[in-house]
Amino acid sequence: MKAPTEGPDVSVVKTTHERGIATLTLDAPANRNALSAPLVSELGAALARCAGDRDVRAVVLTHTGTTFCAGADLKAPADPGAFVALMRAVVALPKPVVARVTGHVRAGGLGLLAACDIAVAGPASSYAFTEVRLGLAPAVISMPVLPRMDPRAASRYYLTGERFDAAEAARTGLVTLAADDVDSALQPVLDGLRRSSPEGLAASKALLTATVSETFDRWSKELTARSASLFASAEAREGVTAFLERRDPAWVL
Template structure:
């Protein structure tokens, strides 16, 4: 697929989705959102892709929504305005529910929707120059569509501050509140991302997809009898899969499982 505002690179089992609107700090509009959604949907069907990295060309990861696009959307009818916002919400859901582990490679600014993209990824690695913000209230807006992912990442208590103040969050603060997992110098950012990629590739792809689904199922749920049965059913289903059988047999025989062999052959 050809994209106007994205670049998709593949190196063995790793796909990197580059936001490629550098002159506007990778701000997104309807076209960028449509391309991201289509790209994530296509990657989700790819068994040859084990990890997806989301990154930005130029000086920034993403400045969030293009303000001219937001202004135009605000002047549309309520029905058209809602439909437009729903496209962004569904794109973020496509990213958050990818079967592959996802890594946000953040440098420069990640404001508004850019912070939403970073939050929707499973793992966030940021350079020392990274800055985050839910900046919407300073424009008379609210961080509506990104809120499920930002609140999941930093919690409601931290969101209560940053949604209301729109303060810029430096990378150390971002790590302290749970948004960022690892900090790296700009020169070592790719090496740090690759270090995490290599650890991901040691796990079974089906097991990782099941683990992502498990987190969504269990997060913020009370430990009830129903939840106990759901988690038991989950592991019972996973254990009966071919990947689990191969992985357990390989471990007991001190061999490499099939997914490690497949990686080594590339």
């Protein structure tokens, strides 16, 4: 039997609750949890429900399959403005968002990851800002990424598109902790959040995210337009086509 494809009747974000922790699971493994319009919309709606639920103390964002998020759905990308709104929703949520990453993270997925307050990564995870190899740039994701990441590391990985591992992601500030056993490493984090007051968490998070929130206020419109312009460029068309055809783009030397 053919597996169901992503569509309006197939949920791509699953929600569970346990002792004050809402777990939101990206569940489109056949699409590598790419940022399609349905995934962006469903995740935004799930976050909004968590924001209004007094029984939710914190949110864990995780995934099925071997990829946390592959970035934009290159065949049917979500509107850049909708993705910016999603990242901002993670940042603005008055409850901590903890990323549980056991798979690969690419391009726009790194923006979603960086928007989270805490991130724990497993040894099978890997990371790459692949935009530059597609004729694009990490435009909108820079708003949450650059305030967190070591500037020299960001320069290297933005400009080369190299892949790096969980230990390097932790060293550069992209994730909080690299651990062999992600769930064991998460336990003290979740226990700490359960022992913290809701108002204390909201106020503390507001202090921590103030700079990122100001960055969104200042740059969202310009960077969203820049992202749309890059996606419409001739180089991006060649880069995306080459990627889908599994060949090098024309500019590779």
